[in-house]
Amino acid sequence: MHIPDIIIAIDGYSSTGKSSFARLIASEFSFLYLDSGAMYRGVTLYAMENGFIDDGNNVDTSGLATALRTLDLHFTSTPEGSRTFIGDRCIEKEIRTMEVSSKVSPIAAIPCVREFVDTRLREFGKKKRVVMDGRDIGTTVFPEAELKIFMTADLEVRAQRRAKEMIAKGEPVSMETVMANLRERDYIDSHRETSPLSKAADALVLDNSGMTLQDQMEWIRDVIRERFGEMSD
16 A cells, blocks of 8 residues: 655644554555654753753753754664664663653743754655654644644553553553653643644544554554545555
């Protein structure tokens, strides 16, 4: 199955499996996968390590804005796939911790941070054949995307997925902690002043509460057939 050179924008709540879904789409249709969340997590890790955010999530916005002018945060292709780097340091493991998760929403709400990330993401999208997931991809980063998807799932289902993922990585965490973190992130993401999480008017809603990844791939194939028709390679 072949599809034209388009941009697929996937938005939605935390822990709905946006990244896993986007990676499978990229693999099946030979698209470039871009993880916007990894970029925000990278900025958050940098802010934590350099004293721009404290334990109370108070941010030195002015200092961070200045530092972003020279921050070398980027994706690099590796044998394991696309990985997030600061300079020549791979930060993929560090940005997935609960500590970073607890601070990423306050950092991502800052206008200068969103501008920093959006600018880099748009550069990747110029050649099309890109699938990207995040919170404002279809509304702000790529409002012209030919296919927009908004993912959602029940809070308890999302918390179970997130806890299972973290435990598998050797980071024990309670369901209560994960659910509290997701509620907080949902609220901050949906109420921030700059580019809040919202469904684009022309986005298709995918509630995957009771779906496997294979179910979701069947869904996206049907959507593509309906919208673009069968295309030969």
